[in-house]
């Protein structure tokens with residue numbers, strides 16, 4: 001996608017330009033900075049034991065992340081991906 005040809009419209013919340021596609025394709029009226037939805041989260045998990053461990057990163061949708069938070073017995077380390 002050529003970003004230069006992307007039509008920009010102002011965010012209804014902060015007035016910053018955002019791609020019109022965000023509204024027409026995804027129905028968002030606000031830019032990524034103002035949006036509280038649609039931010040995917042990554043959780044780092046460690047597998048194995050002893051000398052044989054490895055790290056995995058799982059990407060979760062906001063819904064999955066919420067569910068994981070709700071029944072997390074042991075707290076995973078959450079990092080937020082760029083919003």
Ligand SMILES: [Zn+2]
Nearest residue numbers: 011014031034
């Ligand atoms: Zn905004």
